[in-house]
Amino acid sequence: MELQEAKDRFIHTWGTLATQWGINRTMSQIHALLLLSPKSLNADEIMEELQISRGNVNMNLRDLMSWGLIYKQLLPGERKEYFQAEKDIWKAARQIGRERRRRELSPILETMEDIKKGVSDNSPESAEFLKVVNDIYAVAGFADNTLDLVTKSEESWLTSTFVKLFK
Amino acid sequence: MELQEAKDRFIHTWGTLATQWGINRTMSQIHALLLLSPKSLNADEIMEELQISRGNVNMNLRDLMSWGLIYKQLLPGERKEYFQAEKDIWKAARQIGRERRRRELSPILETMEDIKKGVSDNSPESAEFLKVVNDIYAVAGFADNTLDLVTKSEESWLTSTFVKLFK
DNA sequence: TTGAATTTTCAAAATATTCTGAAAGTTTTC
DNA sequence: GAAAACTTTCAGAATATTTTGAAAATTCAA
Numbered sequence: 001m002e003l004q005e006a007k008d009r010f011i012h013t014w015g016t017l018a019t020q021w022g023i024n025r026t027m028s029q030i031h032a033l034l035l036l037s038p039k040s041l042n043a044d045e046i047m048e049e050l051q052i053s054r055g056n057v058n059m060n061l062r063d064l065m066s067w068g069l070i071y072k073q074l075l076p077g078e079r080k081e082y083f084q085a086e087k088d089i090w091k092a093a094r095q096i097g098r099e100r101r102r103r104e105l106s107p108i109l110e111t112m113e114d115i116k117k118g119v120s121d122n123s124p125e126s127a128e129f130l131k132v133v134n135d136i137y138a139v140a141g142f143a144d145n146t147l148d149l150v151t152k153s154e155e156s157w158l159t160s161t162f163v164k165l166f167k
Numbered sequence: 168m169e170l171q172e173a174k175d176r177f178i179h180t181w182g183t184l185a186t187q188w189g190i191n192r193t194m195s196q197i198h199a200l201l202l203l204s205p206k207s208l209n210a211d212e213i214m215e216e217l218q219i220s221r222g223n224v225n226m227n228l229r230d231l232m233s234w235g236l237i238y239k240q241l242l243p244g245e246r247k248e249y250f251q252a253e254k255d256i257w258k259a260a261r262q263i264g265r266e267r268r269r270r271e272l273s274p275i276l277e278t279m280e281d282i283k284k285g286v287s288d289n290s291p292e293s294a295e296f297l298k299v300v301n302d303i304y305a306v307a308g309f310a311d312n313t314l315d316l317v318t319k320s321e322e323s324w325l326t327s328t329f330v331k332l333f334k
Numbered sequence: 335t336t337g338a339a340t341t342t343t344c345a346a347a348a349t350a351t352t353c354t355g356a357a358a359g360t361t362t363t364c
Numbered sequence: 365g366a367a368a369a370c371t372t373t374c375a376g377a378a379t380a381t382t383t384t385g386a387a388a389a390t391t392c393a394a
Binding site: 191192193219220221222223226246 | 351352353354355356361362363
C-alpha cells in the first residue's frame with residue numbers, strides 16, 4: 001500500500017535524522033509513529049508496529065513524556081495505558097526549544113559562572129582566560145534569551161510579525 | 168597552580184557538556200584547549216596535553232576545521248602544522264549556527280519534500296498524513312530562516328537592536 | 335485480600351561509536 | 365632521488381550507548 005509505505009518511510013527517516021542531532025533513534029520513531037497515528041496507542045501496539053521490546057518502549061515513552069511531546073491517556077474501561085502525541089507541531093517545536101534550552105544552555109551558563117568564581121587572582125593570564133569564559137557566558141545567554149523569546153511566542157505572531165519584520 | 172586548574176576544569180567540562188548535545192567529547196576538548204591557548208599548537212602538543220593518540224587528534228582537528236572553528240597555521244621555518252581556534256566567540260557561535268542549519272535542518276526540509284512528492288492519491292488518510300509532513304516542513308523552515316537571520320547578523324547589531332526591540 | 339493484568343526495572347547482550355597505533359602516504363630537505 | 369619529518373588512514377580494541385527480556389513491582393477487579 002502506497003500511503004503506508006510513505007508513513008513507514010517517514011518513521012524510518014525521522015529516526016535516522018534524530019541520531020544525527022544526538023537523539024535516540026527509537027525515541028524518535030515512537031514519536032513519529034504517534035504523530036501519524038489518528039488514535040492513541042498502547043505499549044503492545046507500539047512493540048508490534050516497530051518490532052522492539054517492551055522495556056525499550058516503556059523507557060522511551062517515559063522519555064518522550066519528560067520532553068512534553070506525548071501524553072498518557074487512560075481510556076475508560078481499559079486497563080492499558082494509551083499514548084498520544086502532541087499534534088500541534090508548532091507547540092511541539094516550542095516544547096523542544098524549551099527543553100533544549102534547559103538541558104543544553106542552562107548547564108553552560110551555570111558552569112561558566114562557577115568557573116569564574118574559582119579564579120581569584122588578577123594576573124594577565126587569568127584575565128585572558130576570564131575573557132573566554134565571559135564571552136561564552138554572553139553567547140550562551142544570548143542564545144538562551146533568543147530561544148526563550150521565540151518559544152514563548154505564538155506561531156501566528158511569529159510568522160506574521162517577526163519574520164516579515166526581519167526579512 | 169590555580170589558573171591551570173581552572174583551565175583544566177574548563178576543558179574537561181566543555182567536553183562533557185558537548186556529549187550531551189551530540190558532539191564528540193575529544194573534539195570539544197581540543198577546541199577548548201585551542202580556545203584557551205594564546206599560541207597555536209601542533210598535533211604533538213595536543214596529544215601530550217590531552218593524553219590522546221595521534222590518529223584521534225588528526226581526525227578531530229579535521230572535523231573542527233570542517234566546522235570552521237579552527238584554522239591551520241603554517242609557521243615559517245616549521246615543518247609541523249599548527250592550529251589556532253577562532254577567538255571571536257560570537258563569530259564561532261555564528262559558525263556553529265550555520266553548520267547546524269546545514270547539517271540538521273536542511274536534511275529535514277529535503278526529506279519532507281521528497282515524502283510529499285511520493286504521496287499521489289488524495290484520500291482523507293493521505294490528507295491527514297500530508298498535514299503532518301507539511302507542518303514539520305513549515306516548522307523546520309521557520310527555524311532555518313530564524314537561524315539564518317541570526318547567524319548572518321553582526322554581534323553589535325544583534326545585542327543593540329534585536330534584543331532591545333523584543334525585550 | 336488474592337491474583338491476573340499491566341508497568342517498571344535492570345543486568346546482561348547487542349550494537350554503535352570512538353580511540354589507538356602502526357603502516358602507508360605525503361612533503362620537504364639535502 | 366633518497367631519507368627524514370610529518371600527516372593520514374584504517375583495522376582492530378576499547379568504550380559507551382541502546383536494547384532485550386525476564387523478574388520485580390504496581391495496579392485493579394472481584
